[in-house]
Amino acid sequence: MKIAVLVKLVPDTEASLKIGEDRRYISKEDINFVLNPFDEYAVEEALLQKAKHGGSVTVISLGGDEAVKALRNSLAMGADDAVHLKTPGGLDMLGVARTLAAALKDKGYDLFFAGKQAVDDDCGAVGPMVATLLDIPHVSVVTKLEVETDKLIAEREFETGTEVYEVPLPALITTQKGLNEPRYASLKGIMMAKKKTIEEVDVEQITAKAETVGLAYPPMRPPGKIVGEGAEAVPELIRLLKEEAKVL
Amino acid sequence: MDILVYVEMRGGKIRPAGLEAVCSARKLADIGGGKLTAVLMGSNLENLTGKVEKYGADSILLIDNPDLDGYTPEGYREALTAAYEATGAKLVVMTATALGRDLAPAVAAKLDAALLPDCTSVEYSEGKLSVTRPVYAGRCIMTLTANSFPVVLSLQPKAFLVVEREAVSAEVSKLEVAVSDKIRARLIETRAQAGEKLDVTEADIIVAGGRGMKTEENFKLIEDLADKLGGAVGASRAVVDSEWRPHSEQVGQTGKVVSPTLYIAAGISGAIQHLAGMRSSKVIVAINKDPEAPIFKSSDYGIVGDAMEVLPALIEAVGE
Numbered sequence A: 001m002k003i004a005v006l007v008k009l010v011p012d013t014e015a016s017l018k019i020g021e022d023r024r025y026i027s028k029e030d031i032n033f034v035l036n037p038f039d040e041y042a043v044e045e046a047l048l049q050k051a052k053h054g055g056s057v058t059v060i061s062l063g064g065d066e067a068v069k070a071l072r073n074s075l076a077m078g079a080d081d082a083v084h085l086k087t088p089g090g091l092d093m094l095g096v097a098r099t100l101a102a103a104l105k106d107k108g109y110d111l112f113f114a115g116k117q118a119v120d121d122d123c124g125a126v127g128p129m130v131a132t133l134l135d136i137p138h139v140s141v142v143t144k145l146e147v148e149t150d151k152l153i154a155e156r157e158f159e160t161g162t163e164v165y166e167v168p169l170p171a172l173i174t175t176q177k178g179l180n181e182p183r184y185a186s187l188k189g190i191m192m193a194k195k196k197t198i199e200e201v202d203v204e205q206i207t208a209k210a211e212t213v214g215l216a217y218p219p220m221r222p223p224g225k226i227v228g229e230g231a232e233a234v235p236e237l238i239r240l241l242k243e244e245a246k247v248l
Numbered sequence B: 001m002d003i004l005v006y007v008e009m010r011g012g013k014i015r016p017a018g019l020e021a022v023c024s025a026r027k028l029a030d031i032g033g034g035k036l037t038a039v040l041m042g043s044n045l046e047n048l049t050g051k052v053e054k055y056g057a058d059s060i061l062l063i064d065n066p067d068l069d070g071y072t073p074e075g076y077r078e079a080l081t082a083a084y085e086a087t088g089a090k091l092v093v094m095t096a097t098a099l100g101r102d103l104a105p106a107v108a109a110k111l112d113a114a115l116l117p118d119c120t121s122v123e124y125s126e127g128k129l130s131v132t133r134p135v136y137a138g139r140c141i142m143t144l145t146a147n148s149f150p151v152v153l154s155l156q157p158k159a160f161l162v163v164e165r166e167a168v169s170a171e172v173s174k175l176e177v178a179v180s181d182k183i184r185a186r187l188i189e190t191r192a193q194a195g196e197k198l199d200v201t202e203a204d205i206i207v208a209g210g211r212g213m214k215t216e217e218n219f220k221l222i223e224d225l226a227d228k229l230g231g232a233v234g235a236s237r238a239v240v241d242s243e244w245r246p247h248s249e250q251v252g253q254t255g256k257v258v259s260p261t262l263y264i265a266a267g268i269s270g271a272i273q274h275l276a277g278m279r280s281s282k283v284i285v286a287i288n289k290d291p292e293a294p295i296f297k298s299s300d301y302g303i304v305g306d307a308m309e310v311l312p313a314l315i316e317a318v319g320e
Ligand SMILES: Cc1cc2nc3c(=O)[nH]c(=O)nc-3n(C[C@H](O)[C@H](O)[C@H](O)COP(=O)(O)OP(=O)(O)OC[C@H]3O[C@@H](n4cnc5c(N)ncnc54)[C@H](O)[C@@H]3O)c2cc1C
Pocket: A013, A037, A038, B209, B210, B211, B212, B213, B235, B236, B237, B238, B239, B250, B251, B252, B253, B254, B255, B256, B266, B267, B268, B269, B270, B271, B272, B273, B274, B277, B287, B288, B289, B290, B293, B305, B306, B307, B308
């Protein structure tokens, strides 16, 4: 089974972010970048399916030089090959998806994985877009997966339940927490990953249809009130919720 | 600018977020001076048209097809694309629900359209669409514009108001779309969660518990308060991971994004990934025994104390 996984490098979710002087992007200084947490589930699932069905796992990332870190981390987990699609940036969602789809097309992949969302833009768009562009079926936000030789069964969450889909291969899955427990890279894995060559591909610039024109901090909430301590504070809280906030 | 709005349904009923989408689309159509077409898909759609009319659709397109009763990415994508082509709209509006978050990008890719996803505000002026959306788990708000049409827009549930209009009768028409041979990802089973529980994304009041609730049994207090307030139960990831609560109740980056009128967080520390899911709540109340807990910084009102003492007092006081 030939498997492709889309991976992205993102700021650590704990990092405190500073908006850059351009007021459009975050400042990249002093923050730690990591493999997108939802992509860890994607890499793990690819490795589990390879263990079951044989084949290979290729990880692909689109981005500047920093993207290499996402690829090395994935290789350290156990991926076989890595492809870096080099871009100076400036692509929108569809541009990213088009570029990824072009690199994935006609390469004989049976199964594709992406994360449910990248925790920077929080879009969750690239997976369904790439599948549409490749003209293959997809299931997103998957928490349970069974892969057979020519089809898969995937469970997906919605607000009040679970939907189960049966899908012929090739197909694309986006991964959600619950699907598996991503492994930690072993020391040996990390050493091996350092030695692997990463295929580099220069990509064409695509005119962006959507553009980020501003980035701001969310409006500050007025400083909260500590109403009091323990059960004694309850009557005052109720009063405030009724009279001041008017929500009860 | 003519607009197509997809009115999301579940179990044969229009979802509240679907009406929010109609109302927002109406506003945009008024500004842009275009026609608003609402599209419904599934079965037995005729009796729902009155409801859509009230919120300002100029025309309603029914895609009556049992193959569209349950959500399939390809079935819905094909149906919505066909509706887009039939109306000649330039803008497609839908909801950023579990369904919409899957459908919007697929439709955008199909139509070669700009995608403006998970919007919390939308502006249309001088022929340009500009939206805001939370990014980086809500630590920043991005302003995004579309450089060209068509555009596919998805709206964060509960971020937009529902306003009834004077009913004008909309022109209702049907569109036949054959989707069954397009559907490769086939829906073979739908498991609804037990009971008619109120979903956190639709609740006006949420009472959420975290690891500070200490045991699964203590969640009885959370449930009781939620019941008394007519609200829903929410949970942090820590308690979902401990299997005290189902994942459907998890609020945050890995769970659901909610914006109720009142969010009560008991025994929740206020980690960034939790805040990502609830920081747009109108009023936030925190109950935590640690006065330094970060949740207090994001709350309007706080009580420092043991949740197992504060919650029973609250349940009693609310009942009065
Ligand atoms: C990629 C990623 C995604 C994530 N997604 C989510 C998500 O969707 N949702 C989410 O919630 N988390 C998410 N997390 C986890 C998040 O970082 C926190 O670990 C989690 O929110 C902590 O849950 P908690 O507040 O219940 O527990 P804790 O952080 O352990 O906090 C417990 C709190 O209870 C208080 N407490 C203790 N005893 C009492 C008492 N008797 N009475 C009152 N208060 C008491 C403590 O002071 C403390 O503040 C994610 C993490 C990552 C890395």
